[in-house]
Amino acid sequence: MTHMHIAGSIHADATHAGPTWLALPEDLNVLDVKLWPRGTVRDGQGRIVVGGATLTDVAAEHGTPVYLIDEDDFRSRAREFRSAFPGWQIFYAGKALLTRRVARWAAEEGLNLDVTTMGEMRIALAGGMPAARLGLHGNNKSDAEIAFALEQGVGRIIVDSFNEIDRLERHCEAGGHTARVLVRVTTGVEAHTHEYIATAHEDQKFGLSIMGGAALTALVRCHASKYLDLRGIHSHIGSQIFETHGFEVSIRRAMKLAHQFKMATGVELPELDLGGGFGIAYTGADNPPPVSEVAAAFEEMVEHECRAFGLQRPELSIEPGRAICGPAGVAIYEVGTVKVVELEGGRSRVYLSVDGGMSDNIRPALYAAEYSAALANRTSDAPPTLCRVVGKHCEGGDILIRDVFLPSDVSLGDLIAVPGSGAYSRSMANNYNQIPKPPVVSVKDGVSSVMLRRETLDDLMRLDVGK
Numbered sequence: 001m002t003h004m005h006i007a008g009s010i011h012a013d014a015t016h017a018g019p020t021w022l023a024l025p026e027d028l029n030v031l032d033v034k035l036w037p038r039g040t041v042r043d044g045q046g047r048i049v050v051g052g053a054t055l056t057d058v059a060a061e062h063g064t065p066v067y068l069i070d071e072d073d074f075r076s077r078a079r080e081f082r083s084a085f086p087g088w089q090i091f092y093a094g095k096a097l098l099t100r101r102v103a104r105w106a107a108e109e110g111l112n113l114d115v116t117t118m119g120e121m122r123i124a125l126a127g128g129m130p131a132a133r134l135g136l137h138g139n140n141k142s143d144a145e146i147a148f149a150l151e152q153g154v155g156r157i158i159v160d161s162f163n164e165i166d167r168l169e170r171h172c173e174a175g176g177h178t179a180r181v182l183v184r185v186t187t188g189v190e191a192h193t194h195e196y197i198a199t200a201h202e203d204q205k206f207g208l209s210i211m212g213g214a215a216l217t218a219l220v221r222c223h224a225s226k227y228l229d230l231r232g233i234h235s236h237i238g239s240q241i242f243e244t245h246g247f248e249v250s251i252r253r254a255m256k257l258a259h260q261f262k263m264a265t266g267v268e269l270p271e272l273d274l275g276g277g278f279g280i281a282y283t284g285a286d287n288p289p290p291v292s293e294v295a296a297a298f299e300e301m302v303e304h305e306c307r308a309f310g311l312q313r314p315e316l317s318i319e320p321g322r323a324i325c326g327p328a329g330v331a332i333y334e335v336g337t338v339k340v341v342e343l344e345g346g347r348s349r350v351y352l353s354v355d356g357g358m359s360d361n362i363r364p365a366l367y368a369a370e371y372s373a374a375l376a377n378r379t380s381d382a383p384p385t386l387c388r389v390v391g392k393h394c395e396g397g398d399i400l401i402r403d404v405f406l407p408s409d410v411s412l413g414d415l416i417a418v419p420g421s422g423a424y425s426r427s428m429a430n431n432y433n434q435i436p437k438p439p440v441v442s443v444k445d446g447v448s449s450v451m452l453r454r455e456t457l458d459d460l461m462r463l464d465v466g467k
């Protein structure tokens with residue numbers, strides 16, 4: 001491993017204008033507590049330690065790139081949700097990150113689990129999550145998924161279309177089941193987040209529209225069905241949301257719909273699920289409100305709308321994914337190439353190529369998501385340089401971090417750690433360029449243990465069955 005400057009290759013050009021939100025850090029060796037798993041420190045040799053495990057040791061033992069999940073951090077955030085939302089059911093959204101071990105942690109912490117596919121149901125059950133604590137989502141559930149959910153006794157199915165109601169009724173009739181359902185509605189809210197992760201505006205694939213009347217029609221249909229036990233309304237407005245205003249409008253519209261349903265049928269819906277979407281900090285510029293504040297705001301909003309519409313307080317649930325597993329995760333990469341690209345006006349940009357990229361974290365390419373990073377294997381007194389951390393794929397857009405200040409002596413063999421990597425990175429991984437997916441390792445009390453092993457080239461070769 002070399003830590004010397006590559007002559008003339010990395011300029012200490014901290015003055016190089018990055019985006020306005022990116023502050024020039026006073027000390028690059030200091031770890032911003034809001035970004036890292038709780039208790040993350042640097043040891044006496046300057047190495048980053050997560051969950052008691054030194055990232056250099058984790059990298060040496062498991063290779064790079066590697067995704068690390070701090071078990072205590074995951075559990076502490078699960079507990080935080082439970083204590084901030086007493087009496088609410090918390091469904092951990094498994095799409096963010098799901099392995100058998102993660103399902104077990106969720107079950108042990110008293111969470112339920114939101115699943116979307118056969119695969120997620122299978123992993124959740126294999127991890128020991130009882131079927132009764134699963135909520136099945138999906139805008140295009142297959143017959144096989146519906147049949148499996150009913151046979152297993154999945155606790156609730158969130159219906160997303162009239163086709164699905166038909167399909168569900170057929171399966172219930174054939175198998176002698178009754179399905180507990182919520183109807184997913186679109187409340188027409190434009191959540192302040194990336195277009196691809198906002199889900200309550202009208203023109204998209206999820207849910208049934210309140211405004212267009214489909215939501216009420218679906219509720220009345222489910223209520224009338226002898227095969228369905230209608231529990232209530234489900235609204236999920238999007239993901240990585242910091243402001244409560246969108247939720248407020250959504251709750252009002254959902255409660256208004258509940259009121260209309262009561263007018264139409266004489267029945268009050270017993271449940272309301274407000275979905276997930278609670279944002280986390282990816283960079284120093286992100287300041288998500290504390291969970292306790294969000295919870296207090298939700299309580300107040302629900303109470304206010306119940307009073308306004310003369311309804312009883314329903315049983316409430318939420319589905320946080322990112323906010324539970326996101327901050328618990330750190331991705332570790334090794335720097336393999338350093339390139340300085342000259343720009344107009346005599347400026348230059350330092351490109352640090354690492355051994356992963358858009359195959360293990362598609363979020364920057366998909367949503368222009370921002371991340372931060374730190375040098376993990378040592379501290380450095382070298383001045384900060386504005387860097388672009390890129391992957392190894394054949395794609396110009398294979399950018400992991402568009403702008404980040406790192407010490408100007410970052411060099412080949414150094415380890416770069418990316419906090420906030422627990423959610424929607426490894427779970428959305430792909431094999432572009434035939435790159436095997438990295439492992440997910442959990443750490444607790446200094447011990448790391450693989451929960452998802454690294455894919456191998458043999459795994460990829462085995463899938464290729466044609467000649």
Ligand SMILES: Cc1ncc(COP(=O)(O)O)c(C=O)c1O
Pocket residue numbers: 093096114137236238239240275276277278319320321322323423
């Ligand atoms: C229906 C539903 N619930 C919960 C979630 C979890 O969202 P987040 O990870 O932002 O909390 C999602 C994903 O956005 C979702 O689609």
Ligand SMILES: N[C@@H](CCCC[NH3+])C(=O)O
Pocket residue numbers: 095197239240363367423424
């Ligand atoms: N996958 C998205 C969140 C939306 C997914 C769940 N509906 C992200 O990485 O931000």
